[in-house]
Amino acid sequence: VLIVRPDWHDLRLIAFYVGRVVFGVGLLMLVPAVLALLLREWNAASSFAIGAGLAITIGRAAEIRLHSRDPLGWSHGMATVGFAWLVAPVLATVPLYLSGHYGGWIDAYFDGMSGLTATGQTLVQDVDHMAISVNVWRHLMHFAGGQGIIIVVLSLLAGGGGSQVGTMYFGEGRGDRIVPNVLHTARFIFTVAFVYAAIGITALWVIGMLIGLSVGRSLFHAVTLFATAFDTGGFAPMSASAAYYHAWSYEIVLILLMLAGAFSFAIHHRLWAGYRNELYRNTEVRTFALVLLGLAAVTTVGLITSGAMDGAETVFRKGFLTVISAQTTTGLVFENPRLFVSDWGVLAPAALVTGMAIGGMASSTAGGIKAMRLGLAAKGLWKDVRRVLMPESALVVQTYHAGRRRILHDEQIRGAVVILLLYLVAFLGGAMVMLTYGRWDLTEALFDSTAAASNGGMSVGVMTPEAPTPMKVVAVLQMWFGRLEFMSAFALIGYLLAIARGRT
Amino acid sequence: VDGPSRLRRRLRLLSSRTRQLVAAAVDEAPSALAGVATVVIAAVFVLLLGFGLSFAAALLL
Numbered sequence: 370v371l372i373v374r375p376d377w378h379d380l381r382l383i384a385f386y387v388g389r390v391v392f393g394v395g396l397l398m399l400v401p402a403v404l405a406l407l408l409r410e411w412n413a414a415s416s417f418a419i420g421a422g423l424a425i426t427i428g429r430a431a432e433i434r435l436h437s438r439d440p441l442g443w444s445h446g447m448a449t450v451g452f453a454w455l456v457a458p459v460l461a462t463v464p465l466y467l468s469g470h471y472g473g474w475i476d477a478y479f480d481g482m483s484g485l486t487a488t489g490q491t492l493v494q495d496v497d498h499m500a501i502s503v504n505v506w507r508h509l510m511h512f513a514g515g516q517g518i519i520i521v522v523l524s525l526l527a528g529g530g531g532s533q534v535g536t537m538y539f540g541e542g543r544g545d546r547i548v549p550n551v552l553h554t555a556r557f558i559f560t561v562a563f564v565y566a567a568i569g570i571t572a573l574w575v576i577g578m579l580i581g582l583s584v585g586r587s588l589f590h591a592v593t594l595f596a597t598a599f600d601t602g603g604f605a606p607m608s609a610s611a612a613y614y615h616a617w618s619y620e621i622v623l624i625l626l627m628l629a630g631a632f633s634f635a636i637h638h639r640l641w642a643g644y645r646n647e648l649y650r651n652t653e654v655r656t657f658a659l660v661l662l663g664l665a666a667v668t669t670v671g672l673i674t675s676g677a678m679d680g681a682e683t684v685f686r687k688g689f690l691t692v693i694s695a696q697t698t699t700g701l702v703f704e705n706p707r708l709f710v711s712d713w714g715v716l717a718p719a720a721l722v723t724g725m726a727i728g729g730m731a732s733s734t735a736g737g738i739k740a741m742r743l744g745l746a747a748k749g750l751w752k753d754v755r756r757v758l759m760p761e762s763a764l765v766v767q768t769y770h771a772g773r774r775r776i777l778h779d780e781q782i783r784g785a786v787v788i789l790l791l792y793l794v795a796f797l798g799g800a801m802v803m804l805t806y807g808r809w810d811l812t813e814a815l816f817d818s819t820a821a822a823s824n825g826g827m828s829v830g831v832m833t834p835e836a837p838t839p840m841k842v843v844a845v846l847q848m849w850f851g852r853l854e855f856m857s858a859f860a861l862i863g864y865l866l867a868i869a870r871g872r873t
Numbered sequence: 874v875d876g877p878s879r880l881r882r883r884l885r886l887l888s889s890r891t892r893q894l895v896a897a898a899v900d901e902a903p904s905a906l907a908g909v910a911t912v913v914i915a916a917v918f919v920l921l922l923g924f925g926l927s928f929a930a931a932l933l934l
C-alpha cells in the first residue's frame with residue numbers, strides 16, 4: 370500500500386474535530402431535554418440528561434485533551450466527516466435506546482443513523498405512544514442531519530472564518546460553496562431552512578387545528594413534520610405516516626415542503642438573489658422535473674392498468690404524491706406502504722424505486738444519486754454520440770447550466786458516473802444481502818435496499834424490528850455511504866487501511 | 874484558558890451566532906420571500922401537471 374501511515378498528530382486532529390461534532394450533538398440534545406422537563410416527561414428527561422451529558426463530556430474532553438492548531442488537511446477533513454457520521458449517531462441513540470421503544474441497541478442505532486442521515490426507515494415500536502420529547506428528538510435529528518451536522522457545528526461552534534473546517538463541508542456530500550466563505554454558506558443554508566420553517570410550521574399548525582388536532586398537538590405535528598418534509602427525512606410522529614391526517618391541504622403543504630427541500634441550496638441562493646430564470650434554465654432542475662413527470666406517468670399507468678386505482682383523485686393523492694415523496698427521498702407515505710408490493714402491480718413500485726434511486730438535487734437535503742449527476746451523465750453520453758457522428762477534426766463542446774452556462778469537462782462526467790455506479794452497487798449489494806435470507810422477493814428487497822442507500826426511507830416491510838441483525842447493520846452502512854456520497858466514507862476506510870498497512 | 878471560561882466563551886459565541894442568524898433572516902426577508910414564492914409557484918405548477926396527468930390517465934386508460 371502506497372499510503373503514508375498517519376501519525377499521532379493526524380489521529381489527534383481527527384479525534385479533536387470528531388469530539389467537536391459530538392459536543393454539538395450534545396448541545397442539540399439539550400433542546401428535547403428542556404422540552405421533556407416542560408412536559409414533565411421525567412423518564413425522557415433523564416435519558417436526555419444521560420445522552421447529552423455523555424456527548425458534552427466526551428466533546429469537552431476531546432477539546433481539552435486533544436486541542437490542536439495543526440492545519441486540517443483534505444484527507445483529515447474527509448476522514449473526520451466519515452468518522453463523525455459514525456460516532457454522532459452513537460450518542461444520538463442513547464435517549465432512543467433508553468426510551469424503551471426499541472428492541473435493542475442495534476435497532477436504536479439504526480434509527481439514530483436513519484434520523485441523522487435523513488433516511489426515514491425506522492425500527493421503532495409503538496411510536497404512537499412515544500414520549501413527545503423523544504419523538505421531537507427523532508425529527509430534530511432529521512433537521513440536523515439533513516442540513517448537515519458539520520454545517521450545524523460550523524454555525525454553532527466555529528470561530529474565525531471557518532477555514533480549518535472548510536474541507537469537512539465538502540466531505541458531507543456538498544458541492545461547491547454557495548458563497549466563498551464556508552461560514553457564510555452555512556449561515557445561508559440555515560437561513561433558508563428557518564424561512565421555510567416559519568412558513569411551513571405555521572401552515573401545518575393552522576391546518577392541523579382546522580382538521581381537529583388540539584393547539585399543542587397540532588404544533589407538535591407541525592414541527593416534526595416540517596423537519597421530516599423539508600429535510601427530506603421520512604420519520605413521522607404517527608405510525609400511519611402522512612396517511613394519518615386524511616386531509617388534502619395537509620398533504621399539499623407537506624409536498625411543497627418536500628419539493629423545496631429537494632432544491633439545491635445553490636438554486637435557492639440564485640432565486641433569492643432575483644435570478645428567476647435559473648428555475649427553467651438550470652440543468653439539474655430540468656433533469657429533476659423531467660424524471661419526476663416521467664415517473665409520475667409510469668406510476669399512473671401502472672396503477673390504472675393493474676386495477677389498483679381508478680379515479681383521478683385517488684391516483685393523484687396515492688400515486689403522484691407518493692412519487693414526489695420517493696424522488697425527493699423523503700419517504701412519507703399516504704397509504705400503507707405494504708400495498709406498494711401487494712396491490713400496486715410491478716410498474717408503480719418500480720417507478721418509486723427509480724425515483725428514490727435518482728433522488729433530489731445535489732447540495733440539497735435530499736439523497737440518492739442526484740439529478741445533477743444524472744443530467745451530467747446524460748449530457749456526457751450525448752457528447753460521445755456527437756463525437757462519433759461529427760468529423761474527427763471537429764471539437765465537440767458540451768455545456769450545462771448551473772448558475773451560468775458552463776463547459777462540461779470529461780473529468781466531471783467521469784466523477785458523476787463513478788458515483789452513480791457506486792450508488793447502483795450499494796442498491797444492488799444491499800438487495801443481494803436481503804435475498805440471501807430467502808424471505809423476500811426481488812421487488813421487496815430492491816425496494817428497501819434502495820430506500821436505505823438512497824436515504825429515501827420508504828419500507829415495504831423488509832426492514833422491521835424482526836429483520837436479521839446483519840441486515841440491519843448492512844442497512845446502517847448503506848445509509849452512511851449514501852449520505853456521505855461515498856468519498857469521505859472511503860477516505861475513512863483508506864485511513865484505517867493506512868494505519869494497518871501504510872508506510873511510515 | 875480554564876474550562877469554565879472556555880464554556881462561557883462558547884456560550885457567548887453560541888448566543889452571538891444565534892443573533893447573527895436571526896438578524897440575517899430579518900435583513901433578507903423580502904428577497905427570501907420572493908425566492909420562496911418562486912419555488913412554491915414552481916411546485917404548485919408541478920402538482921397541477923400531476924393532477925392533469927392523473928385526470929387524463931383516469932379518463933383514457
